[in-house]
Amino acid sequence: MDKFLIEGGKPLEGRVAASGAKNAALPAMAAALLTEDPVILRNVPRVRDIGTLRSLLDELGVDSSVTHEEHGNRLEIQARKLLNPVAPYELVKQMRASVLVLGPLVARFGHVRVSLPGGCAIGARPINLHLKGLEALGATIKIEHGYVDARSDGLRGATLYFDAITVTGTENLMMAATLASGETLLQNAAREPEVEDLADLLKAMGATIDGAGTDTIRIRGVTRMHGAEHTIVPDRIEVGTFLVAAAITGGHLIVEQAEPAHLTAVIAKLAEAGVKVRTQAPRALEAESSGKLCAADMTTHEYPGFATDMQAQYMALMTQAEGSAVITEAIFENRYLHAPELLRMGADITVNGRRAVVRGKTPLSGAKVQASDLRASASLVLAGLAAEGETLIDRVYHIDRGYERIEEKLNKVGARIRRISD
Ligand code: EPU
Numbered sequence: 001m002d003k004f005l006i007e008g009g010k011p012l013e014g015r016v017a018a019s020g021a022k023n024a025a026l027p028a029m030a031a032a033l034l035t036e037d038p039v040i041l042r043n044v045p046r047v048r049d050i051g052t053l054r055s056l057l058d059e060l061g062v063d064s065s066v067t068h069e070e071h072g073n074r075l076e077i078q079a080r081k082l083l084n085p086v087a088p089y090e091l092v093k094q095m096r097a098s099v100l101v102l103g104p105l106v107a108r109f110g111h112v113r114v115s116l117p118g119g120c121a122i123g124a125r126p127i128n129l130h131l132k133g134l135e136a137l138g139a140t141i142k143i144e145h146g147y148v149d150a151r152s153d154g155l156r157g158a159t160l161y162f163d164a165i166t167v168t169g170t171e172n173l174m175m176a177a178t179l180a181s182g183e184t185l186l187q188n189a190a191r192e193p194e195v196e197d198l199a200d201l202l203k204a205m206g207a208t209i210d211g212a213g214t215d216t217i218r219i220r221g222v223t224r225m226h227g228a229e230h231t232i233v234p235d236r237i238e239v240g241t242f243l244v245a246a247a248i249t250g251g252h253l254i255v256e257q258a259e260p261a262h263l264t265a266v267i268a269k270l271a272e273a274g275v276k277v278r279t280q281a282p283r284a285l286e287a288e289s290s291g292k293l294c295a296a297d298m299t300t301h302e303y304p305g306f307a308t309d310m311q312a313q314y315m316a317l318m319t320q321a322e323g324s325a326v327i328t329e330a331i332f333e334n335r336y337l338h339a340p341e342l343l344r345m346g347a348d349i350t351v352n353g354r355r356a357v358v359r360g361k362t363p364l365s366g367a368k369v370q371a372s373d374l375r376a377s378a379s380l381v382l383a384g385l386a387a388e389g390e391t392l393i394d395r396v397y398h399i400d401r402g403y404e405r406i407e408e409k410l411n412k413v414g415a416r417i418r419r420i421s422d
Helices: 022-034 048-060 096-109 128-136 167-178 193-204 236-248 260-272 308-318 338-344 374-386 406-411
Strands: 003-007 013-017 038-044 063-068 073-078 111-115 140-144 147-151 159-161 183-187 208-210 216-220 228-231 252-256 276-279 285-288 323-328 348-352 355-360 368-370 390-394 416-420
Touching (some): 003 374, 013 406, 022 038, 022 073, 022 096, 022 167, 022 193, 048 063, 048 073, 048 096, 128 147, 128 159, 128 167, 167 183, 167 216, 236 252, 236 260, 236 285, 236 308, 308 323, 308 338, 338 348, 338 368, 338 374, 374 406, 406 416
Parallel strands (some): 038 228, 159 183, 368 390
Antiparallel strands (some): 003 390, 003 416, 140 147, 183 216, 208 216, 276 285, 323 355, 348 355
16 A cells, blocks of 8 residues: 655645546546447546446446546547446445446446445445435336346436435436436536536437536436547646645645636635635636635535535645634535544644534644545645655555546645655
8 A cells, every 4th residue: 555755844836737527537437338339538537436437347348448648548438238237346335436337327228236335434425316316217226235226128207306415416317317218307406517517428429408517407318329529627626635735835836727617615715714816827726825824614515615525625724724713514424534633743623523623823743644535635645745844644545546646746846745655
């Protein structure tokens, strides 16, 4: 298992480019299962989760090939047929987003067995709403031996109301509905840019979809979807992480290949904390900080609110702000695993259920810490950059799941991070 050794205390300066969004690339790969034609995806990030989904495609008997391009990978997927309709536990437990194959496969082939993902470090994360939605479209769902067995002899459009807003649930149902007869209405749908990006791909594949990016999505089913080419949207969470990297080190970064419109809530919160954030060219964001930060309370929210995937990074930043910041995690019930690690570095944080109070500014000092999940690892990297001395982060495979070689990107703008491989 790789580790990161970070020598902190240096302001970051320069230009860094974001990769394509992992959370847009994963559903796009699943969408390729809706057609026998090739689907070509560009700007696919070179991260571990993409490899895990490719292994799953392989297991299903679906071809995929990858080519290196200037911006990310080009991934070609062709699902001529389904040789094995099973998404096994061994792969699904590594990555919950594997459940994204459920909707497309039951819609196109009429049968699929997908392992239930089980709990996860940040919360229980059930998939009941995905299953309820598929049943409403006419699928028969059985849970047997830890697997979801979904069958259908043709899905039918329906009006679905999501009891809670779910990103991959919306994506799963939107994909299934493209091959259902008649019209499907998804109400209380997720509005995340990744949902909109998926809708753009589905439209290019022949679907009729209106309203993606709002809470009501209308899909008119077609009998056949065809191949398409699509470029994945920039990773707004990676962009946000770089903005915080500039802020926490008292540095100045220009983040290229970004979509500023997707970061409105993060930019507003950073401005409140005293960070200067400006939109540069249409696809770049600039963040500058003198190192003087003030505490600002923050509550996570579904898009367009402040993303839960930026909460851990924001907590690291608040350790360096003057005053007390109250952070409320409204999406996941257990997403503060980074807090005890930040405490080991000198932070003053009290967690009480979904609420955390960060009292700053406390100097951080390098320590041995452990990454527990993807975004928690990012917050430890940020804390390590701001800390005096050396920080050793264990289990950085978590960060490799969703950040493309973060140490190389940050080292180019002045960070000192060494990857230590076992
Ligand atoms: N929920 C249910 N039932 C469901 C589905 C969700 O109760 O059937 C609950 C969840 O337990 C959670 C809330 O609804 O409390 C929101 O979960 P959601 O379904 O939106 O999360 P997700 O689709 O599993 C995606 C991202 C996550 C991100 C969340 C929230 C992907 C592949 N994953 O997960 O990304 O945190 O939305 O924005 O898109 C990450 O990249 O680090 C990551 C965890």
